[in-house]
Amino acid sequence: MSGMPTVDDVARAAGVSRQTVSNVLNSPEIVRETTRERVLDAIDRLGYRPHASARRLRTRKSSTIAVRIDPWRDGISGIVLDRFLHQLTEQADRRGLRVMVFSADDHADELARIRRLREGSDIDAFVLTATTHDDERIRALTDQGVPFVAFGRPWDPETRAVPHRWVDVDGRVGVAAAVQHLRAHGARRVAWIGWPHGSGTGDERRAGWEAESGLGDRERASLSRHTEDGVTEGTRCAGELLALAEPPDAIVCASDSLALGAMIAARSAGLPALPVVGFDDTPIAAAVGLSSIEQPLDDVVAAALELLFGPTGDDVRPNPSSDEEPAHRLLAPRLVERRPGHLALDAIPGT
Template sequence: MAAPSHPGTSEPKGANVERMPTVDDVARAANVSRQTVSNVLNSPAIVREDTRLRVQRAIDDLGYRPNASARRLRTQRSATIGLRLDPLRDGISGAVLDRFVHKLAEQADARDLRVMIFSASGHDDELAHIRRLRDGSDVDAFVLIGTDHGDERSQWLIDQGVPFVSFGRPWGAPSPDPRHRWVDVDGRAGVRDAVTRLRERGAQRVAWIGWPSPSGTGDERAAGWREACGLPPAAADALSRATEDGVPEGRAVATALLALPEAPDAIVCASDSLALGALMAAQAAGHGELPIVGFDNTPVAAAVGLSSVDQPLDEVVAATLELLFGERGGAVRPNPNSNEEPTHRLLVPRLVERRSTHLPLDGNPGALGSGDHNRKESS
């Protein structure tokens, strides 16, 4: 938090008027040719030890930094990933994508990649942007987020030969194109685990609040509940509800569930928004102790002490980059032509347990918040 001054390397760069040094400047200073300098940077192995050190010192002394544009122009690649920020996501659940963006920025940086963001109003607009960015060689690979049924973006990108990976499976496609690389989280397994855990804890009638079908992610999650709830079909149907996402919606549906003659003794929801609504409903109905589980482990869930299924975004991002660039490489791999190597990755989420599956909700506020991340935030 303290210790200002010299961040980065601290060479004597005065104001900012004098131009940045170039390879030629470094070459002159180290008494070698441009190319040798270039080699020191890009293939140090082929340069003799002592010259390498000499050049390196010159680089440090002058504070040389390769010009990204020049390099990109010559190499024909930008080492930049494009990412569309979805303008629709304004709900609580949108926070997942934010975390995804963060992680992506972090891990991309570690690989010396840049991340460029853009926003678009719809799928068509998005594709137009992608084309522009790629044709201008601004960006050489894209990450698609939030694929859904009948998503025509993937196919277009494949046809155009634009390298990309989607966070989200190709829902609904009868036979998914093997050239489509994707990473996703197994929501079905996540919900299944959550339900199982609740039953281990003694719950016998675990209800489900999900989204209307068809919804790729939603249907998967619902399936997970159905597999694990241990109820005969009819009873299961009675405890299953579908509604648009949202806190009020969740509250309304949960209220109805709790008013049933054979009321549920636990509720699992397809999102934290729905779960928060359910939490409020339970509280209002005097069932403060009712175990409730949400999905996505958003900040709100942490804040109100709601148990939630957490997506392993670190792994998601790592897998995304690996599919795009390989184990460590910095060069983009084109979309695979055949199905030689695995072109997708399905990751398993894990349940984060909090008060909502442990303690009664009422009572002393002092015990709230389970010490989860709660940082002050200004502006």
Template sequence: MPTVEDVAELAQVSRQTVSNVINSPEIVRESTRTRVQEAIDSLGYRPHASARRLRTRKSSTIGVRIDPLRDGISGAVLDRFLHKLAEQADSRDLRVMIFTARDADDELQHVRRLRDGSDVDAFVLIATFHGDPRIEWLTENDVPFVSFGRPWGAELDDPRHRWVDVDGRAGVREATRALQQHGARRVAFIGWPSPSGTGDERRAGWGEATSIPARDRARYAREVEDGVSSGTAAAESLLALEDAPDAIVCASDSLALGAMLAARAASVPELRVVGFDNTPVAAAVGLSSIDQPLDDVVAAALTLLFGDSGNNVRPNPNSNEEPTNRLLVPRLVERRSSHLMPDEITGAQSSGNH
């Protein structure tokens, strides 16, 4: 295995200069950094991670808590997010440490322990919510973090809080309009109980686009806990209306799958359904869904924490001159569940019986 001495000899610099290039590149002249980096690449040298952590008090590690899986459908989004986080972190020579916690307070206990032991340099928060105590504690204690989710009910542009989120309002608005363009006259909505920052935004997008008169919208909206069975029950109650909806947009793929099952049981295959998250289940059953750009979410999160490259945590800005948040727009992925006309569905069923 090549050593620091081997790199120094090839680059014709001192051992300390090699160390500076690895640990504090900003103090080394660009021409020297380039020469040392070329030697590192040529020899295939990799610094000893444990020794470097002891010397620099840096772990080159990001901590992130995961929640228990519920129905396995919603959990697919977090699974994809974690895989993409690990892939992009590795390109920066960073590691990802995953831990579990019972609730937000228990998560903060883990954060304190990991931070005090220099086991983690920064944290990624997921599933932010109104009055989130994690955000307040992390900002007050100057712990570097970025959240996948905006600070619901708090200041969006606080420079101490770096966040990335997906514009669910825009996504549901686009889906509702697309359903209406395909001929739907009454697009209903199934979402989560309020207050739910994410859920409320998605419902607002439906409200902005649906052609249902404002006075009737409450009849065509359902708020239920996330899950396939909840989506089925909500869709059944909507289909029981005298003027039943001819399309439903849902806050998740779990709810949308339940709505599809309800439509099948009620013998209304023409009911058009759109979910949210574009999970593998949605692709497998032909469910239209709103796709979150998770590659872009992860890239933005790492940039907000570490800059355009490298693994040194950026200092918290003292002003709003440098952006500290990103709101990304999702896209609608249309499949058979949302864009076929009733006669097309009937024809497809008939051909399948031969």
């Protein structure tokens, strides 16, 4: 076979008709699973790519999903969304889909921009990020019938009552596993540095620390700090903790930005091997030897696209109704432990 593979090439390789190949690409739910797997295997082997432009003209669909990019914060925390967008673009491309990014000042501005994009027939579906308490976007898009999936769970009863698709990473489980690991290696006073109360994501991560810290109420209050995200803030909070009469023997943080600050404070205090764990496993964490909790962003994106478009294909599904099966995925992160910046506790003199 020379040149780019065609639908006929795939049909011959899979031993099926041309229409069956088309059905697998466009309406996979009507094809028997064994046949579908055979066709998908042939597509992978041959490297077949559907002609997305022709299909867009035929179906009058844009085959485009859109996602808002947040205002730039610091270079560490912003990397998480960058990685998410890269994964979304790559996986969408494999389905013949395109990704459009747009900016907005706040939720109200985001909704206005979504409305304009929909009116211009430019977008088939949207991905919401960074869900919050009383998130007005979820109710508004559901009421308007705009297909979407949220990267972030609903954080309050009112929002949970609105049927919608979402994918999230279980921060509580991730932090709890990190604290369990530290305690198993000898830590007795694991401190917490997180965001101000009211952040759904931050509160969930703190809950994992509280559940596994083994500390009483008074000790938890003494060994926890809450601040806005940032390296400087992490340094300040860790400095306060290390100056206590009974300082912590390990610190877990809600983000890599805070953890990097805690690492700096520990080194300044003459404790370069003090275990510090961040969250998000950003490239800076790998560069400086910072242990961190990794979000499985490739799995997050795969789940989001499957919820929107089904296991394969690029036909967007309507928003769920109240009697549909729960349309969400909650994924577990994993601890990435690094050395020499974080030696085992039993290797630290005096522990």
